[in-house]
Amino acid sequence: MGMDEAEFLDRTQRIAEAFRPAAPMNRRDLFAGRVQQIADVFSIVSQPGQHALIYGERGVGKTSLGMIAAELLRASNVLSAWATCDASDDFTTVWHKALGEIGLTTTKQAIGFGERIDERAEPLSKLLGSGPVTPHTVQRALEHASRQRPIAIFIDEFDRFRQPDGRALFADTIKALSDRVVSSTIVLIGVADSVGELIREHRSVERALVQIQMPRMSPTELAEIATNGVAAAQMTIAGTAVTRITALSQGLPHYTHLLTQLAAQSALSDRRTHIGTRDVDAAVTRAIERAQQSIVDAYRDAVIGRRGAIYPQVLLACALAQEDEFGYFGSSDVREPLSRILDKPSSPSTFARHLEELSSESHGSILQRSGSAGAARYRFVNPLIQPYVAMRGISEGVVRASDLQLQDKRVGGRNRGREGQGPKTRSSSSSS
Ligand SMILES: Nc1ncnc2c1ncn2[C@@H]1O[C@H](COP(=O)(O)OP(=O)(O)OP(=O)(O)O)[C@@H](O)[C@H]1O
Ligand SMILES: [Mg+2]
Structure with a gap:
């Protein structure tokens, strides 16, 4: 399908307006959920x-x-x-x-x-x-x-x-x-x-x-952000692309705006009006390149360690762990993704120390711990670092984007059981 220059510029403009990764959303037509x-x-x-x-x-x-x-x-x-x-x-x-x-x-x-x-x-x-x-x-x-x-x-x-x-x-x-x-x-x-x-x-x-x-935000609410914005730019997006974007966003609307915007730009640069999963992959690469310096620094400070130390892998497993609607996960949620990353079964005793270290100043306190030792729960102090870590893992080929979605599906979706519930x-x- 051909797209002339005027149409290309018009769509580019619409995409820039429809997605707002860096500012609050005050437009009712683009506000979701x-x-x-x-x-x-x-x-x-x-x-x-x-x-x-x-x-x-x-x-x-x-x-x-x-x-x-x-x-x-x-x-x-x-x-x-x-x-x-x-x-x-x-x-x-x-x-x-x-x-x-x-x-x-x-x-x-x-x-x-x-x-x-x-x-x-x-x-x-x-x-x-x-x-x-x-x-x-x-x-x-x-x-x-x-x-x-x-x-x-x-x-x-x-x-x-x-x-x-x-x-x-x-x-x-x-x-x-x-x-x-x-x-x-x-x-x-x-x-x-x-x-x-x-x-x-x-x-x-x-x-x-x-x-x-x-x-x-629930996957349904995030999907609404993606589809509303795409429709406002008179473009279309594959259902699989939306699912991938919402899984990568981990409940944080900033990433839904950023990834959908970058994916739309990827499609437009090929003069296409339909956004597919390969555009999302391109968006992930761009999002990592463009990440805020503070996020890049926090990541680097967190994963420093001796050669062979598994901080990067444990941190990635934390980013992939099924968190609750307030961002918390426990060590049992980390075990399964870590086993997949290391390609061998791991038990909480292999990485308990790493979780502690990642919550301490020696590793930039990237995680925050709450609860007593036996029932400790962790979360990323800055929630925006979590999708960044997951996207790095994907772009470095350590995990696949579908692993994130799998994670989501197996437990019946992120924030399971919340939609449609009372206040x-x-x-x-x-x-x-
Ligand atoms: N309901 C929504 N529909 C569409 N986009 C949204 C919605 N809620 C938030 N966003 C988008 O998500 C990002 C973060 O939103 P916002 O700034 O309102 O969050 P916040 O909780 O006030 O953040 P902070 O804690 O940094 O003040 C922005 O890019 C905003 O446009
Ligand atoms: Mg605010």
Whole structure:
């Protein structure tokens, strides 16, 4: 099938727009899955006195979820504001960022001019005054503003907010808003394993703060990302190519965007509009070449060792191990892939020491260990390193791409049994 230059450029452009490996997804037409989590945000916003905490591993899609939820809320007449925290923020600066985004319309009868009405929009942050902001100031400002319309305030990267005792101020604010039944909802978003990590003072807000834990994405959700984007570029993709991409992504949408984009470019460079598995293979090679330096460095630091030491093989087996929806695996999950890589049966005693070393500073602490010695669970500290390690193994010919898919199928799919289940939401009171 011929493709002229204009068509080629047009498709290249569409592919560049449809996939976004490096930025949150704020386009509804390209946003996939997460139906339950969006419903959870909506229900929390509509419940007086409830606030939300969205938390999970790095890169699972927390910001994207928040952005789409904020947009949908706006469409249903809820004012929504957004602040992204950084390490230099304190309670005052965060609230100025957030409320600076909302315009408050004030209507005044202009004196002496009969019918004339003066309407002005001012940022809501004006209500915070010029001094240091306190939970009380915030509560008063929101109480005032939400008389017109309900308000939702999203505070992203809350884990980077490091003001001493600053988080306690947030807990106090949530408490104050809940007690006075103000129609404002605070949605905190951050990287964490638990709520306790994000809100140390959470005991006082247990009942008011509802947790939304973000799991990795299911293969079905990832497949939706790939097929939506491909369709937006008016291209097609083989089912086997989609399956390979979702298996390689290991639940992390960043890789689905990256691999589908690179595979589409591979097809286009041959002037084809259909993406096949060989394009995915080409994408894997490109993805490894283009990997972030920090990931390449972390890999190198992890696998250093004497000649003949099996750190690279054990790390690869870890990357292939069936992890749970939060990225954890146990040594029994490592055994089978390692036996395949070494081409001989291995038992946990052969690699127990390696797992320990990979979790220690001598090997760059690439893994994080949790649980007691007998029942230790491990995961990659930076989840994005895991698919990188697996892709290296594939491109070096140590394992085959189909091994990953096998892994997925044998246990009935990654995140087995999760799809279609009830909400991953619980109030913190029931979990502590
Ligand atoms: N539901 C989704 N549909 C399509 N793409 C998504 C979805 N969720 C996330 N992505 C994509 O995945 C990548 C990571 O998303 P995002 O930045 O939202 O994650 P995050 O959890 O906020 O990451 P971090 O922990 O680094 O802040 C981005 O490339 C984004 O476009
Ligand atoms: Mg984010």
